[in-house]
Amino acid sequence: MRIVAKTFLAFLLCCLAWESIAPKIAYGDNSKNARIIASVLSCREVKLRVNAMLDLHFFYTEFNEDLSKKTFKKIFDLMDPSKVYFTKSDIKSFSHLENSINKKIENNNCDFLFEIYSLFLKRVGERIEKARFFLAKPLDFSKPEYIPSGKIDWSASTSEADERMKKRIKIQYLSSENFEDDGAKIRERLLKSYLKLEKKYKDFDDDKIYSLLLNSIALAMDPHSAHMLPADHDSFVIHISNKLEGIGAQLQEKDGYIVVKSLVQGGVAQKDGRLKAKDRIIAIDPGNGTGLKDLSDLDVEQTVNLVRGNKGTSVRLVVLRKTQKGNERLNIVLVRDEIDLKDDEVKTKVVENGNKKIGVIKISTFYTDLKCKVKIFSQCHGVSYDVEQGLKKLLAKGVDGILIDLRNNGGGDFPESIRLTGLFVPSGTAVQTLDRNQVIKKQQISEASWLYKGPLIVLINKYSASASEIFAGAIQDFSRGIIVGNKSTYGKASVQVVQEIPGSQGRRSDGALKVTQSKFYRPSGKSNQIIGVQSDIIIPDMLDAYEIGEDQLDYALPLDSIPPAKNFRPLLNLTGLIGKLKVSSQERILKNTKYREIIAKIEKYNKEKKQPMLLSKDYAKSLEERENPRDMKEKEGDSGDEIVLQNDLLMQEALNIASDSIKLTENNSLWIGMGN
DSSP, X not given: OTTTTSOOEEEEOOOSOOOOOOOEETTOTTOTTOOEEOOSOOHHHHHHHHHHHHHHOSSOOSOOHHHHHHHHHHHHHHHSTTSOSOBHHHHHTTGGGTTTXXXXXXXXXXXXXXXXXXXXXXXXXXXXXXXXXXXXXXXXXXXXXXXXOSOOOOBSSHHHHHHHHHHHHHHHHHTOSSOOSOHHHHHHHHHHHHHHHHHHHHTOOHHHHHHHHHHHHHHHHOTTOEEEOHHHHXXXXXXXXXXXXXXXXXXXXXXXXXXEEEEOTTSHHHHHOOSOTTOEEEEEEOSSSSOOEEOTTOOHHHHHHHHOOXXXXXXXXXXXXXXXXXXEEEEEEEEOEEEEOGGGSOEEEEEEETTEEEEEEEOOOBOOOHHHHTSTTOOOOOHHHHHHHHHHHHHHTTOSXXXXXXXXOOOBBHHHHHHHHHTTOOSSEEEEEEETTOOXXXXXXXXXXXXXXXXXXXXXXXXXXXXXXXXXXXXHHTTOSEEEESSBOOOOOEEEEEEEEEOOTTOSEEEEEEEEEEEEEOTTSOOOTTTOOBOSEEOOOGGGGSOOSGGGSTTOOOOOOOOOOTTOOOSOOOHHHHHHHHHHHHHHHHHOHHHHHHHHHHHHHHHHTTSOXXXXXXXXXXXXXXXXXXXHHHHHTOSTTOOOOTTOHHHHHHHHHHHHHHHHHTTSOTTTTTTO
């Protein structure tokens, strides 16, 4: 999981006695479309899970009026995140709930939730009907139209909401990947995607609706607490273990189709060779006896659930592939297997730069082996073990220095970050934690794990978060290495506990609660919360122009500090070295045409982002980068197992800095005696 999906967590099994939930009616007992299903959640179960979260949370101990007000806001934010459907008057009509959601849940009364959901469905139907009207004829681009920049409020009226929907449709039309001369096909696909979206919302069962309420309460507590339904919990386990059972294909929804975004290296689909990136999957037989299922009305989440399955079982995919001859239809049968997510495994490479050999270590996530962790005296192969093995190989090859790439690493397992720190720091406190009782705990480095003592560069960006920030913060506090890259990391300095809920109705699990249980602090007592780990040397990059980080999230925990760990002291004095490296880096950057273009682009974006933008094809094409800069940055480095690319400017300058660092210290005693 990346930030909000890739967060750093401690994993605990629940020891509470949760009651089984009897089968219930979907959509509320009075629904015309009611059907009997084995639900996980009910209003009573919501109350139990809220109380469990409050028993664990760092700050909130009771469901008070303050939490009720925040929950009220989050319900509407989660139901309509793009602010397309609801209007201000809709929200005002429920304002009586602001101070009373806590009381209603305490009294096992969740009728208000279904009332909000019912209005939401009504507004969705109205907006989709408008979309049908707009898409029934060619769109008019003859007059200039502007899109507001920054965060938007709810529409003040129905007409404003309709106008917002029209502009949204125009942006999607202009950004269509298959921009045919015949716009009718584009409009047809867009309408299909909106109708599919409407069906998805209508098909929400009680579990989805109640889970939305639980997530609203969790996010009202802080940005990183969450409620997981069983499928969400399965995804969490896949991420933290870096393993899955399936075929190894990453899917996305695009232009109304389920499209193969990429294949997992070493996975079933990649080894088989028949399924390709950009293939459109139109039907699936999951192999469970239900037969072939048309995907025209299913979203990505539903499709992924069909593709996943137990090792050794088969799945049949019906695929459309665009070729020079037209659309080719393929039937592909694959046997599921356990797959290591090799794309996220630790990768290493030796790079020659300035006559120096630099060992590059790419760490994409702080994964761990959950199954192994419950075994006593077992050597578990998590990220720290894999880095240790890679580091030994690099040292055997005679590298002069090490560069660790933590870009886009949103964290993962908490203990792994401590073990990783121990490979580079001889002893001391890796990180401190503060719990709800104001008890400070110090996580100590194992003195036996210290492996590398030479020049060290850590490359970060604004998506380096959580466990990445524990490691980078410790390296900076101990003056053990030099942090380079974006101005700072993400700024998440909180620890979450994941409490699994035992399964009922034959389910393996009834989901899980992810709750912020403590805050973490650097060995120096400083916090990364909100501000992140500040780079020693900043390298120009477009991510620095975008509003990314903890400070952009609602109800983030505040920045504070605690006393330094006992006996904490930096190992080295790198001030002079960093000053010299900064000067050399700045000189290179100012001479480099590509960097000057980036600097100009950042300045241009900073001027434009506060002003309304002209709706145009250029704006539509740039919107993906503006709204999903992380995906765009990951595409830059998307070259299979290759972790060092010539067009990766951040990496190339980080290598230059590493090379300079080696040259400036090879004839002095900076690294000698460290830790003595």
